[in-house]
Amino acid sequence: MKWIIPLEAASPEDRPRIGGKGYALYRLQAGGFPVPPAVCVTTALYRAYLRRTGVGERILMELNRKSFKDLRWEEIWDSALRIRNLFLRKALPPALGKPVRAALGERFGDSPVAVRSSAPEEDAAAVSFAGLHESFLNVRGADAIIESIRKVWASLWSDAALLYRQELKLGVDKSAMAVVVQQLVNGRVSGVAFSHNPVNAAQGVVEAVHGLNQGLVDGAIAPDRWLIDRQRRQIAGHTPAERREWTVADPGGVRLETLPATLQPKAPLTPAEVLQVFDLALASLDYFQTPQDVEWTFAKRDLYLLQSRPITSSREAAEGDQRGWYLSLKRSFENLKLLRGRIENELIPAMVAAADELAAVDLGQLGDGALAAEIRRRSELNTHWVSVYWAEFIPFAHGVRLFGQVYNDSVHPEDPYEFLALLGQTPMAGLERNRLIAEMAALVRATPDMAAALQAGEPPAGPLAAELAAFIDRFGDLSCPASGARQCTERPETLINVILQLATHPSGLPQAAAGGRAEDLKAVFLRLFSGAERRRAEEMLDLARASYQLRDDDNIHLGRIEARLTAALQEARRRLAPRIPEGAAEIDPAELLLALENPAHALRAQTSGPKTAAPPAVRALRARQLVGQPAGPGVARGPARVIHTTADLASFQAGEILVCDAVDPNMTFFAPLSAGVVERRGGMLIHGAIIAREYGLPCVTGVLDATALIRTGDELTVDGFLGIVTVSTGRL
Amino acid sequence: MHDSSQIRALLKALFDDQRLAVLATHQDGQPYATLVAFGADDDLATLYFATPRATRKFANLSADPRVALLINNSANQPEDIHRAMAATATGRAVELEGPRRAAYEARYIARHPHLEEFVRSPSCALIAVTVERYVLVRSFQTVLELRMTP
Structure with missing residues (x-):
């Protein structure tokens, strides 16, 4: 049979059909080596499956949405997850399944086997794919073997395999996978x-x-x-x-x-x-x-x-090659459990303590020299926590992915992101922030004429002014994106706008979708396991929930520390105001420090100065339709609000479509007020996509050049089912 | 070779062989042409294709259901002039709903399995064109017309 070739029936010409591992085992068997009995599932079966189910064309559609070099690692992981789900959900068509099932059943019955990848490129002398593809041990029965074969096929398209085959130029569409099914030797x-x-x-x-x-x-x-x-x-x-x-x-x-x-x-x-x-x-x-x-x-x-x-020489990471770092994010369950303990018991409490300690310092009481020292101290602290964020918190986010794979492998859901529903609705540190904002919005709604006064640009007065000051003191004014970027403004217009939008929104604060489904899904998921496996599945879900929650919390904690640095810089600017030259837009923090420490220092404005707007070019090239990833189901229409800097948020109106480079944690208030979200940054597990899913907003992520090709005011249709953004371009 | 059953057989073979058709719609008299992945009923009475509802072609055919489709087997070679065959269908487009949509969706997926998620998306419309006539061009200038409706 051309689908399955037992080792003892193979011949040298079968090499391209049975893959590197299969061929080596065939040779060893022929040479009298003690290899366990095995059969090779040929690349012909893989190809026939891809062709007859349409999975092959769908893989190409998935991978050709965007040029590979434009894909972020997160997007590659997403693509791999979706491709894996294609294999999990598409059974072998009967014409292939029947003879294969019969052959496997006859050969192995119910005895345990190992199902191993055997890509034709694998084990070739020049390239070592060791470990990039999957193996499954202790599989019993023809149906289970066939399911494992489909998972091995899918591993040809795993994120790690995609990352490496790009460099090895092995041709994404010219690849194939054979599989070795080998009697399991229960070794001591x-x-x-x-x-x-x-x-x-x-x-x-x-x-x-x-x-x-x-x-x-x-x-x-x-x-x-x-x-x-x-x-x-x-x-x-x-x-x-x-x-x-x-x-x-x-x-x-x-x-x-x-x-x-x-x-x-x-x-x-x-x-x-x-x-x-x-x-x-x-x-x-x-x-x-x-x-x-x-x-x-x-x-x-x-x-x-x-x-x-x-034996092949080990792959050495080239300078600037970050794939190793990326692959190191794929932590094991055990490793993630340790990381969780450190984050929850040490790092987060230390971060909160650091922010509290900074907040307790009365900046007004410090002399100029002491204020300079305090700015330096805060800057170092901020740098320290940003590096902790990258080294510890970002890797912990893999807990969500690990759970996603386990969930999909066992449940085979139609929507490969169904697992997110089990993770949502967890109380996040952002909640307290949200509550205070909702309280201020309620105050505006309850006070006659206050909304109108704010809309007219009057400064907040009375109890609102006090609440605003207290909020900014704790959380910053929403204009500083977390994690290191410097775009802070000194007026809380963004914050005032979100309060206004909430106060004037007809239905008040939008509510996240109800979470009743999560319990049903959880029950269905856990029922698939028993005994020790079930405990592990529960632990994995618990870990994923912690990982999911941290994605928001860490940004809030980091934002609090960053806000303290900003507050100290603002105090310096306030004191130095008389020495700042007329019309100077922005003073570099280093300049502020020099001026604080030396009363004779002449402050220089930043050389770049305010950006002058480019002359309006005739828009010869306009986007009519842009493709990204469907990240939140639904269709929305509305005018675009393109966010280039956080200052653009101050003009955001409820019902607009938020178009941005990346939804920053500080934008989380605006997203629920928008009709839909379009993001340049790709990925299903990024902030914007997660908020969109929780609030049921249509969302498309990974739209290349979204903020360049779309202009504020463009009439958009966001198709969150298909991942398409359509721009109305007027009459033909 | 000019009786209608042979022409029907030729058209059927052409449609089985080709996956894409050119769809012509218009907006206020301005013609507009697009590519669509199509299918045809065995009796050739209906051609069908799928499109997201936000597209221009969907807006156009919603405003005026009169459309044309071109299906051809040219291979981008000089010989196309004598060898290739092109069929133009004219008729009326309608968005399918209910059980008819379900039936055509299954046919569409059988023909284009890789477009399953696309056609099943709630934002995607499935359009049936009731063909009024076919115009078949062969051998450079031989043109035959097949009337599907009186």
Whole structure:
């Protein structure tokens, strides 16, 4: 059958059909090596599936929405998630499914198997795809095997695979995936071995763990490691591991467990066994005539060779290559749990304490020199917390993604972002801020003529002025975007506008969509698991909720610290006002410090000065329709309000379509008042998309050049189902 | 070769083979042409395609349902002049609703499986064109007309 080829029935011409791993196993089997029985699912089946289900064309549509180089990592992750969902939801058409199911059932029955990727490019001598594609262990029964095969196919399009294949120029649309289905050997000890130590060719390497190999290959478990003198065939060194956990088979696949106390002190291999494994790597080297990297396992006394591939030099990160950093964001569940503890118990309390301490300083009491020192201190603190934000908080956001993948893999929802509904409606630190703003809006609504006076540009008076001052003192005035940008204005017009818009909005404060569905979805999700798996699923959901909540909270806490820095700079500007030259727009903070410390210093305005508006060009090129990602279902029509700087928010009117580079946490009040949201920054898990989903607003993200091609006042239609923004361009 | 059953067979083969049609609409007399992924009923009485409701073609055909569709098999080669075949259909467009929409949606998805999310989006209209006549051009200048309605 062209869909499935057993190892023993393969031939050299099958190589492109059975992939690198399958071909190596075929050769090993033919050479008499102890490989477990296996069949290869050919690339022909993959291609036929892609063609007959339309999944192939849909992948190309997904990846051709935008030039690959314009995709942010988050968008690549989103694309991979959507593509994976295509594979999860599309069954094999009967014409393919029936013969494949029959062949797998006949061959393996209900005995456990490993389902492994075998891309034709994989394991080729020049490129190592090791670990980019997925494997599934302990799968039982033809239907479960076929589902795992579809997941392996999907892993050809995983975010990591997409990132690397772009550079390797392996052709997104010319790729294919074969799969090896191999009888599972329930090994008591497993590991890898290198015929040549990549850093010292005179040595070989054997690495071993108790139990199955998965934890070692994933990097979750550190192995015992032996170096072998190749010439003398002698152990040249042994580095024991901590041996705290091992990988064991369980009904849902495999899982990490605490290593039994009796095994913890024991090295997984005896010296004789180490040499036995090394001999196997040498035999493979002799057979293939190139240095080999093998995976092996011992079942009782029998040594099995699971796979063998050429050793490749490790991928070295080029200067400025941030893919490594990006991939490091993909933390394991265990790692995220530790990170959560540190964030919740140490970092957030420290941040709150820092902001409180700063707020308690009475700036007016400080002399000029002391104020300069205070500005320096606040600036350093701010820099410190921004770096903590990147190093600790951003990686923690992966908790949401990890849960999303688990949810989709088990539930197979039609909407790949359904999982977000289980995470929403969590109380966020922003809530307190929202409540104070709603209170001020209520005050304006209740006071006759106040809205009109504010609209006419009169300064806030009476109790509103006091509440505003108290709010700004705590949270800043909404004009400073969080996380490092410097665009603050010194008048709270943005804040006044949001209060006005809320006060005059016919239905008052918009409400987030009700969360009743979340409980139903949660129940459906958890019912799919039992026992230890269920506890893990619950823990994962809990972690994802914490991760989701932090996305808002961290910005608020960071914003509070930033607001204290801004307050100190404003105090400096106030004091130095008599020395600021007439007409100077903006004074650099460094200049302010010099002037505070030296009464004779002549203040210089920033050289750039205020931007002069470019002469109105004839708009020969206008966007009629722009494509992004559908990020919030629904259709909205309305005039565009394009936000270039936060000052533009001061003119925002309820019912307009918010068009911006990125929805900043400080814009979260405006988003619910808008008719829809269009964002240049792409991604489904970014702030704007999450708010849009919570408030049921049509939203399109990842629209390239949105703020350049769309002008304030343009009549827009935001199609949040299809991810299309249409601009009315007038009569033909 | 000029009886209507043979012409129908030619048209059917052409429609099975081609995925895209050129749709002509107009706005206040200004013609407007666009590409659409289309399908055809076996009896050739109806051609159908999908479009988001925010598009100009949707506004145009909503204002005036008279439309034309061009389907052809040219290959961007000099030989197209004698080898290619082009069918122009004229008729009236209507947005499908209810059970008729469901039936045509299933047909559309079977023909364009990769456009499943597109056509199923609530913002996407499925349009049926009741064809009044076909004009079939072959062999450079041979033009035949097939009337579908009296």
